[in-house]
Amino acid sequence: MVRSPPPSVVADSTERLADARQRLADFEESANQSDLIARLRAADPLHPLLVVRALALIGCLVGGVATVGSLLVPWIDRGLAQQMAALEAVSGFAVPVALGLLTACAAVILISMQFAAATAGTNAPWRPHEAKIHQRLVSDLRQLEAQSSVRERLTPRGASPRIAPRS
Numbered sequence: 001m002v003r004s005p006p007p008s009v010v011a012d013s014t015e016r017l018a019d020a021r022q023r024l025a026d027f028e029e030s031a032n033q034s035d036l037i038a039r040l041r042a043a044d045p046l047h048p049l050l051v052v053r054a055l056a057l058i059g060c061l062v063g064g065v066a067t068v069g070s071l072l073v074p075w076i077d078r079g080l081a082q083q084m085a086a087l088e089a090v091s092g093f094a095v096p097v098a099l100g101l102l103t104a105c106a107a108v109i110l111i112s113m114q115f116a117a118a119t120a121g122t123n124a125p126w127r128p129h130e131a132k133i134h135q136r137l138v139s140d141l142r143q144l145e146a147q148s149s150v151r152e153r154l155t156p157r158g159a160s161p162r163i164a165p166r167s
Contacts, residue, residue, distance in 0.1 A: 013148055014148075017141075017145065020144050024138065027137055028134070036117075036119075036122055038121075038127065039126065049117040050117055053117055056109040057110055060106045067099040071096050
């Protein structure tokens with residue numbers, strides 16, 4: 001005769017199964033922006049989003065240095081300051097302001113490419129150490145599901161009610 005497992009064993013296995021599902025879901029959702037970009041970089045180092053992101057970063061750095069440099073020009077070189085003043089008179093726009101706007105545009109592009117690359121990284125394959133952890137969690141979950149399935153098949157069902165004929 002097959003005995004049904006004690007309720008504590010069934011409750012414990014149900015809790016372990018729910019915990020394994022939760023750990024797998026938590027792991028799959030735990031990737032932060034840098035992890036996602038690292039996945040994308042590992043899958044395709046020259047992905048267009050990563051290239052534009054790097055170029056925007058370079059543009060921000062160069063633009064920032066150029067903006068600060070253009071502000072310091074009047075104290076460094078008198079001849080260059082006169083040429084900048086002539087350029088500002090012809091264009092009607094101050095050189096430091098123009099460089100600052102270009103730097104701000106590069107910063108906006110950098111931020112948008114950061115988010116776009118992170119979004120694209122969600123579809124990139126796991127990195128090797130992430131794949132090992134994910135495979136282990138999936139394996140644990142499948143093992144617990146198999147144990148639960150076997151337990152359900154081996155647990156006897158209650159007797160079906162007999163239907164008495166009407167008299």
